Amino acid sequence: MKRTDFDQSLIKDAAPPESAPLPIAALWWLCNQNWHKAHDLIDTAPGTDVAWIHALLHRMEGDQGNANYWYARAGRQAEGLTIGRELESILGYFLEGG
Numbered sequence: 001m002k003r004t005d006f007d008q009s010l011i012k013d014a015a016p017p018e019s020a021p022l023p024i025a026a027l028w029w030l031c032n033q034n035w036h037k038a039h040d041l042i043d044t045a046p047g048t049d050v051a052w053i054h055a056l057l058h059r060m061e062g063d064q065g066n067a068n069y070w071y072a073r074a075g076r077q078a079e080g081l082t083i084g085r086e087l088e089s090i091l092g093y094f095l096e097g098g
Contacts, residue, residue, distance in 0.1 A: 001017070001020065001024055001095055002095060002096075003091065003092075003095045003096065006024070006027075006028070006091070006095050009028065010028065010031055010032060015028075016028035016029070022041060022042065022045055022050065023042070023049055023050055023053055023094050024094055024095070025041055026038040026039075026041040026042045026050075026053055027053065027090065027091060027094060029041065030053075030057070030087070031087075031091075035057060035060065035061070038053070038057060039054075039057050042054050042057075048073065048074045048075050048076075049074070049093075049094070051070050051071075051073035051074035052070075052071070052074040052076055052090060052093075053090060054070040054073075054074075055067045055068075055069075055070035055071040055073075055074055055076070055078070056083070056086055056087065056090060058070060059078065059083060059086075060083055
């Protein structure tokens with residue numbers, strides 16, 4: 001999915017596209033201000049890419065200890081970016097193919 005399609009979907013659709021992979025669906029809910037729905041989707045999902053989203057969610061929540069755990073699972077470090085810039089980085093990774 002391209003970023004423009006993702007952004008348009010945020011405006012016009014009530015839910016992410018059914019064909020959206022799990023990380024994209026979680027990001028869609030997050031961008032629609034539904035942290036809990038995003039977290040529920042990825043809470044038990046395996047994989048380092050999903051762990052990165054999970055880390056960001058806990059960082060947004062203010063639970064840095066839990067966020068650090070998920071950054072380690074993702075094989076990443078918190079890069080010192082603002083939450084907004086990290087979200088943009090994650091969106092770029094998933095929507096433009098990394």
